Amino acid sequence: MFIDQAKIEIKAGDGGNGAVSFRREKYVAAGGPDGGDGGRGGNVIFRIDEGTNTLLAFRYRHKFAAARGGDGSGAKFHGANGEDLIVMVPPGTLIRDAESGKVLHDMSEDDGADYLACKGGRGGWGNKHFATATRQVPMFAKNGTKGEEKTVVLELKMLADVGICGYPSVGKSSILARISAAKPKIADYHFTTLSPNLGVVRTGGEHGFVAADIPGLIEGAADGAGLGHAFLRHIDRCRLLWHVVDISCTEGRDPVEDIQIINAELKRYSPELASRPQIVVANKTDALDRETVDIPAFETFVKKNGWELFYVSAATGEGLNELVKYTAAKLEDLPPMKVYERELEPEDAYVGGGKETTIRRENDTFFVEGEWLFNLMGQINFDDYESLNFFQRVLQRSGVFEALEAKGCKDGHTVSIYDFEFEYIK
Numbered sequence: 001m002f003i004d005q006a007k008i009e010i011k012a013g014d015g016g017n018g019a020v021s022f023r024r025e026k027y028v029a030a031g032g033p034d035g036g037d038g039g040r041g042g043n044v045i046f047r048i049d050e051g052t053n054t055l056l057a058f059r060y061r062h063k064f065a066a067a068r069g070g071d072g073s074g075a076k077f078h079g080a081n082g083e084d085l086i087v088m089v090p091p092g093t094l095i096r097d098a099e100s101g102k103v104l105h106d107m108s109e110d111d112g113a114d115y116l117a118c119k120g121g122r123g124g125w126g127n128k129h130f131a132t133a134t135r136q137v138p139m140f141a142k143n144g145t146k147g148e149e150k151t152v153v154l155e156l157k158m159l160a161d162v163g164i165c166g167y168p169s170v171g172k173s174s175i176l177a178r179i180s181a182a183k184p185k186i187a188d189y190h191f192t193t194l195s196p197n198l199g200v201v202r203t204g205g206e207h208g209f210v211a212a213d214i215p216g217l218i219e220g221a222a223d224g225a226g227l228g229h230a231f232l233r234h235i236d237r238c239r240l241l242w243h244v245v246d247i248s249c250t251e252g253r254d255p256v257e258d259i260q261i262i263n264a265e266l267k268r269y270s271p272e273l274a275s276r277p278q279i280v281v282a283n284k285t286d287a288l289d290r291e292t293v294d295i296p297a298f299e300t301f302v303k304k305n306g307w308e309l310f311y312v313s314a315a316t317g318e319g320l321n322e323l324v325k326y327t328a329a330k331l332e333d334l335p336p337m338k339v340y341e342r343e344l345e346p347e348d349a350y351v352g353g354g355k356e357t358t359i360r361r362e363n364d365t366f367f368v369e370g371e372w373l374f375n376l377m378g379q380i381n382f383d384d385y386e387s388l389n390f391f392q393r394v395l396q397r398s399g400v401f402e403a404l405e406a407k408g409c410k411d412g413h414t415v416s417i418y419d420f421e422f423e424y425i426k
Helices: 172-179 226-236 254-270 293-302 320-330 344-348 371-375 384-397 400-408
Strands: 006-013 045-050 064-065 085-089 091-098 103-107 114-117 149-156 164-166 197-201 209-213 240-246 280-285 306-313 357-361 363-369 412-415 420-423
Touching: 006 114, 045 091, 045 103, 064 085, 085 344, 103 114, 103 197, 149 226, 164 172, 164 226, 172 197, 172 209, 172 240, 172 280, 172 320, 197 320, 209 320, 240 254, 240 320, 254 293, 280 320, 293 306, 306 320, 344 384, 363 400, 384 400
Parallel strands: 006 064, 045 085, 164 209, 164 240, 240 280, 280 306, 363 412
Antiparallel strands: 006 149, 045 114, 091 103, 091 149, 197 209, 357 363, 412 420
């Protein structure tokens, strides 16, 4: 079964809690605090699985959670770090924020690197960190912070150089089967192909190209008619389109009209997609009766639109070698495959409604609190310049600075956010 969209919930592991413990050994009069730190929570990481081309694994499983960090213990023992959760997805999968629909990451980048989607919570400090000359018996420790959690939509957009489009039963699957090792289902009725098929086309040299047979494009596909609306996304990345028509007209269809209708649907779905280079592939020449088909009018129409034209027969193989060779040469001069840029910045997750923040003033010190802020603090490395900049951007964009000024905070006042203090400077 072909599944190309899935909505899932992902959650990184919470950090383990720090321990309250004191060294108790024979002949040691004052052992002091020795509570260990909690372990880091596991991350949620997306990784490309080259052997899959469907999101079927997410049909019945919708929640993914990484392991929690272990709690600290006595003798300064550090809690175990939570194991990362690796989520395998097909190449070409877009990861979108479910609420905004914006792209978080495109799992098709050239380096094939993993994507850290949710970061595990930091482990809490044990009481050994809180011993001072005046506080020699600290009876407290810090709890671990919560791991990040998100609801995301996975959307598969196949990685193909060439998209094979056209009306049902014009021979798209037959052409793909003839030029590659793909084994699509082929029969003499409409909508035989119920899912996109990929095939690697060899050109005799080091490089080949990947072609995708996109089923079910008919009039109204952009509005949901037929099967095409479900699969148009799979030619979004294609650099070149093969527009296949039945030149034999055995089913009474007009090739010119078919091209006009399909191109209109492509334009309605995406004007950018409709502007991609096209090659018109006139299939079924083995059944062509030139006395009943107006070939000159067809060729005039194709030439007028600036498209290349190839007459082929999937049944006999006629013309396919020339089509493949021309396509391979054409791809050498075209831009690389489309990669979607990130549309949602990390700080965007902390901006918006539903995030309650409280501010109270004691003399010239302002205390800022909120569950979202507590969780955010666990993700910040205050010894790192970039991390501090990120923290400042979140406070700015989430309205914390504006709220502080509304409460009377001015230059030189102290702001305290869960034991992190800084001097406010506008």
